[in-house]
Amino acid sequence: MNAAMPATTLSFSVRDWFAWKPGHETRASWFMPGTEHKWQAPEGDPDWMTRPAAALPMMLRRRMSGLGQKIVGAALTLPAAKQARYVFASRHGEFATTLRILEDLHNRALPSPADFSLSVHHALAGLLSIQTGNREGHTTISAGRDTFGYGLLEAVTFCVERPGQSALLVAYDEPLPALYAKFQEPDEAGLPLVVVLEITADAEASADFSLEMRPPEATATSKDGEAIPLGQCFLDFLLSDFAETSLNGDTLTWVLRRVASH
Numbered sequence: 001m002n003a004a005m006p007a008t009t010l011s012f013s014v015r016d017w018f019a020w021k022p023g024h025e026t027r028a029s030w031f032m033p034g035t036e037h038k039w040q041a042p043e044g045d046p047d048w049m050t051r052p053a054a055a056l057p058m059m060l061r062r063r064m065s066g067l068g069q070k071i072v073g074a075a076l077t078l079p080a081a082k083q084a085r086y087v088f089a090s091r092h093g094e095f096a097t098t099l100r101i102l103e104d105l106h107n108r109a110l111p112s113p114a115d116f117s118l119s120v121h122h123a124l125a126g127l128l129s130i131q132t133g134n135r136e137g138h139t140t141i142s143a144g145r146d147t148f149g150y151g152l153l154e155a156v157t158f159c160v161e162r163p164g165q166s167a168l169l170v171a172y173d174e175p176l177p178a179l180y181a182k183f184q185e186p187d188e189a190g191l192p193l194v195v196v197l198e199i200t201a202d203a204e205a206s207a208d209f210s211l212e213m214r215p216p217e218a219t220a221t222s223k224d225g226e227a228i229p230l231g232q233c234f235l236d237f238l239l240s241d242f243a244e245t246s247l248n249g250d251t252l253t254w255v256l257r258r259v260a261s262h
Contacts, residue, residue, distance in 0.1 A: 009211065010211045015080070016042075030235070067172070071124055147230070148231040155167035168196065190228050233247045244257045
């Protein structure tokens with residue numbers, strides 16, 4: 001990729017969102033007390049800001065890790081989970097599950113069937129679709145430090161190609177196990193993190209944001225001098241009143257702009 005690459009810009013909106021990390025169990029917990037923000041509870045849903053991630057049925061919960069429960073619970077908090085196209089984006093997936101399988105094989109033991117079935121990136125998307133009866137299909141993405149950016153691109157382009165339909169972007173990651181800590185990137189220090197977005201792109205004239213891709217910049221996106229995951233960067237922008245921000249990945253810089261009020 002070179003500096004002469006043509007700029008590509010797409011328009012989209014975020015209709016709904018939910019995010020989780022330790023200490024942030026509701027939408028309201030992401031805002032500083034007393035601060036003003038534009039997000040209001042949808043009509044007829046006064047508990048939208050204070051509702052935690054959806055509780056899972058026991059049979060579903062028993063099949064998942066603690067992180068998996070948070071991911072699927074966060075997705076189920078959005079009504080769009082019943083009819084939107086799923087885009088799951090994770091750098092490592094549930095790597096702790098994969099590590100248990102590797103340890104079992106090293107010890108010449110049979111891996112747990114549950115661990116084996118849930119070790120692939122699309123396993124949680126499958127469980128979510130079964131729980132909701134959603135047959136719209138899904139895409140799973142893993143692209144290193146750019147994972148969130150490519151997940152967002154996949155969700156937006158799907159909506160652009162199919163006006164009137166929405167995509168549910170489910171982006172998540174957790175820290176690598178201690179055995180693999182030396183491979184952990186600086187921007188993974190703030191994990192675990194789950195970000196769920198309902199993306200729409202019905203008409204450019206009514207879009208709230210634009211997404212432009214540029215050649216990569218030299219420095220990672222940071223906050224107070226520390227690199228942070230792109231999903232956290234996007235969430236900070238979404239919940240702010242900033243007009244523009246850049247998410248700096250390894251292969252692209254993802255430029256986000258807030259479109260002027262219509």
